[in-house]
Amino acid sequence: MPNKRILISGNEAIAQGALQAGCNFYAGYPITPQNELIAYMARHMVESGGVFIQAESELAAINMAYGAASAGARSMTSSSSPGISLKQEGISYIAGAQLPVVIVNIMRGGPGLGNIAPAQSDYFQATRGGGHGDYHQIVLAPESVQEAYDLTQIAFDLADKYRIPVMILGDGILGQMMEPVQLSTEQIKKNPQKVWALAGCKGRKPNIIKSFFMREGELEEFNIILQRKYDAIRKKEPRYEDWFLSDAKIILVAYGTMARIAKGAISRLRGAGKRIGLIRPIFLWPFPRAPFNLNNKKIKYLVVEMSAGQMVEDVRLAVSGRNPVEFIGRSGGGIPSEEEIINKIKRML
Amino acid sequence: MMEKIFSRPESLRDTATHYCSGCGHGIAHRLIAEVVDELGIREKTIGVAPVGCAVVAYDYWNFDCSEAAHGRALAVATGIKRVRPDNIVFTYQGDGDLAAIGTAETIHAANRGENLTTIFINNAIYGMTGGQMAPTTLLGQKTSTSIEGRVKEKHGYPLKISELLAPLSGVYYIERVSFHSPGEVLKAKHAIKQAFENQMNNLGFSLVEILSPCPTYWEKNPREALDWIKLVMQKEFPLGRIK
Numbered sequence: 001m002p003n004k005r006i007l008i009s010g011n012e013a014i015a016q017g018a019l020q021a022g023c024n025f026y027a028g029y030p031i032t033p034q035n036e037l038i039a040y041m042a043r044h045m046v047e048s049g050g051v052f053i054q055a056e057s058e059l060a061a062i063n064m065a066y067g068a069a070s071a072g073a074r075s076m077t078s079s080s081s082p083g084i085s086l087k088q089e090g091i092s093y094i095a096g097a098q099l100p101v102v103i104v105n106i107m108r109g110g111p112g113l114g115n116i117a118p119a120q121s122d123y124f125q126a127t128r129g130g131g132h133g134d135y136h137q138i139v140l141a142p143e144s145v146q147e148a149y150d151l152t153q154i155a156f157d158l159a160d161k162y163r164i165p166v167m168i169l170g171d172g173i174l175g176q177m178m179e180p181v182q183l184s185t186e187q188i189k190k191n192p193q194k195v196w197a198l199a200g201c202k203g204r205k206p207n208i209i210k211s212f213f214m215r216e217g218e219l220e221e222f223n224i225i226l227q228r229k230y231d232a233i234r235k236k237e238p239r240y241e242d243w244f245l246s247d248a249k250i251i252l253v254a255y256g257t258m259a260r261i262a263k264g265a266i267s268r269l270r271g272a273g274k275r276i277g278l279i280r281p282i283f284l285w286p287f288p289r290a291p292f293n294l295n296n297k298k299i300k301y302l303v304v305e306m307s308a309g310q311m312v313e314d315v316r317l318a319v320s321g322r323n324p325v326e327f328i329g330r331s332g333g334g335i336p337s338e339e340e341i342i343n344k345i346k347r348m349l
Numbered sequence: 350m351m352e353k354i355f356s357r358p359e360s361l362r363d364t365a366t367h368y369c370s371g372c373g374h375g376i377a378h379r380l381i382a383e384v385v386d387e388l389g390i391r392e393k394t395i396g397v398a399p400v401g402c403a404v405v406a407y408d409y410w411n412f413d414c415s416e417a418a419h420g421r422a423l424a425v426a427t428g429i430k431r432v433r434p435d436n437i438v439f440t441y442q443g444d445g446d447l448a449a450i451g452t453a454e455t456i457h458a459a460n461r462g463e464n465l466t467t468i469f470i471n472n473a474i475y476g477m478t479g480g481q482m483a484p485t486t487l488l489g490q491k492t493s494t495s496i497e498g499r500v501k502e503k504h505g506y507p508l509k510i511s512e513l514l515a516p517l518s519g520v521y522y523i524e525r526v527s528f529h530s531p532g533e534v535l536k537a538k539h540a541i542k543q544a545f546e547n548q549m550n551n552l553g554f555s556l557v558e559i560l561s562p563c564p565t566y567w568e569k570n571p572r573e574a575l576d577w578i579k580l581v582m583q584k585e586f587p588l589g590r591i592k
Contacts, residue, residue, distance in 0.1 A: 051432060053431065056456075059453075059454070063417065063421035064431075067425035067427060067429040067432075070425070071436075072432065093418050198429060199436065200392050202393065210414075212405070214405075
């Protein structure tokens with residue numbers, strides 16, 4: 001494939017990344033601000049020979065994705081905050097049945113119908129489970145259109161590797177904005193063979209996909225297996241990006257779109273000689289705790305979010321009281337500006 | 350040499366079921382297994398089990414199966430069938446699953462004309478949760494949540510979902526059958542076979558509604574339960590080809 005760089009929106013980049021990853025099943029339902037994604041899948045899934053379904057509801061869409069994954073497909077659904085709330089039942093079942101499904105949440109303001117402005121207020125829902133039961137999903141948070149394209153491909157590999165739901169967590173800005181993307185020059189990935197999948201029991205014992213364990217002690221045993229899987233992911237996978245940690249007095253912590261704005265503020269502050277650093281979690285679950293293990297009690301952390309303060313709780317857990325952790329954020333579609341960040345840092349210095 | 354003329358179908362595991370005495374689920378499971386065997390499709394059949402009394406149907410059938418969340422069986426089956434169009438995919442659902450919590454999934458899968466087979470067990474009650482009012486509970490029928498009997502002013506009417514689905518263009522075949530006598534059970538088997546053959550011939554959505562006894566929560570003995578279907582239930586839910 002020739003070297004190809006194209007201008008594309010975040011929503012389209014996620015769709016294109018999914019197709020590059022060999023996604024062969026997509027079901028979705030319209031909701032702003034992720035509509036470009038479903039439209040892109042409708043147009044291009046047909047060309048690639050996969051299945052596209054516009055479902056009657058988010059509930060149906062996530063359960064179609066569940067069915068497709070149980071039949072061995074590379075399966076995806078996408079939505080935005082209110083729709084993702086509806087999908088929580090299905091995500092819990094996907095976690096319980098250990099199915100690989102990629103779920104995209106292009107977040108908007110909430111609670112309730114909220115608005116259609118960009119927000120980061122579904123962090124708790126994404127990282128704490130969201131549905132019922134003792135489970136997790138892997139959560140990936142791209143900050144650029146390129147990274148949205150790249151992480152979507154990684155999401156499918158992680159989903160298959162661990163048989164786990166993986167969420168791409170973006171916001172309305174990331175979904176809507178256009179940036180150049182370097183497309184992969186590799187062949188479209190082949191869907192790996194899945195011996196556990198439903199395909200008809202020719203030549204083997206029947207496969208069963210389920211999350212129901214009624215025998216005494218059986219569910220506890222199963223949940224221990226799930227927790228071991230989560231521990232393995234925690235040890236191996238959490239990624240982050242850092243800036244200037246070696247000399248930083250104040251470390252900003254931000255993800256996704258908010259990290260882009262934080263980087264702008266840091267560049268200006270560094271230009272003025274201020275020693276400011278950044279930790280940008282790329283995985284939100286498991287949360288990368290290692291970079292917070294800095295042996296310097298003078299460091300202060302400042303968490304910046306497009307929410308009333310959700311990731312800040314994970315930062316406080318990671319810092320474990322060793323350093324002060326402060327927060328600024330705006331909710332309901334408000335976006336902290338570079339100036340607001342800079343003014344806050346000046347007060348902290 | 351003696352000829353063996355009756356045996357357990359290969360599609361049915363050699364396991365005792367958890368069902369109550371006189372329950373219809375065991376009959377329905379067996380009929381499906383017989384049909385799957387007779388059509389020679391065991392190795393390409395994928396069943397979708399519901400939430401309800403038949404939640405562990407996959408422990409009794411000897412072919413690939415998936416569980417579905419309550420009401421979502423036809424969405425799950427849609428995902429499976431679209432990915433594997435050469436497999437034979439069916440859902441097995443009760444009245445609460447198919448006609449209450451899953452009404453939207455049922456209507457839209459049928460309306461899309463998904464090439465699927467649905468076996469719908471109508472026993473006019475929620476069995477697994479202990480005998481609550483179902484969408485198909487008859488007027489006057491006492492349940493733990495309609496203690497004076499179903500009253501139209503409070504609870505509305507028994508939902509005739511099969512008649513509701515019939516006008517949809519995507520629906521190819523709907524038949525209502527009953528388990529109240531051996532003859533009716535044989536008719537039920539023919540209808541189930543027809544519904545599977547329709548899928549094998551890519552004809553679209555097929556549904557068989559079975560009036561099935563629940564002696565435990567009807568508070569009847571098994572014989573009285575069959576008589577109740579014959580004398581009362583089938584007046585509200587007439588048997589025969591609906592589409």
